[in-house]
Amino acid sequence: MVKIIIDYSKCSGDFDKICVEICPASVFQDEKSRKPRVADEENCILCLTCQFNCPRQAIKILT
DSSP: OOEEEEOTTTOOSSSOOHHHHHOTTOOEEOOSSSOOEESOGGGOOOOOHHHHHOTTOOEEEEO
């Protein structure tokens, strides 16, 4: 089972929604004017692209 954690104290949301753009499994959802959220955690393919590319290191993938 995969657990995706977004540390919202680090996530700027308005500027750094790269996780929404780069996730090949569309796990994240853009909440318009808000910070992104994990929408489909069960679709995560464990590529870690979001974790490695988050400029604020706000995403952690736990397995």
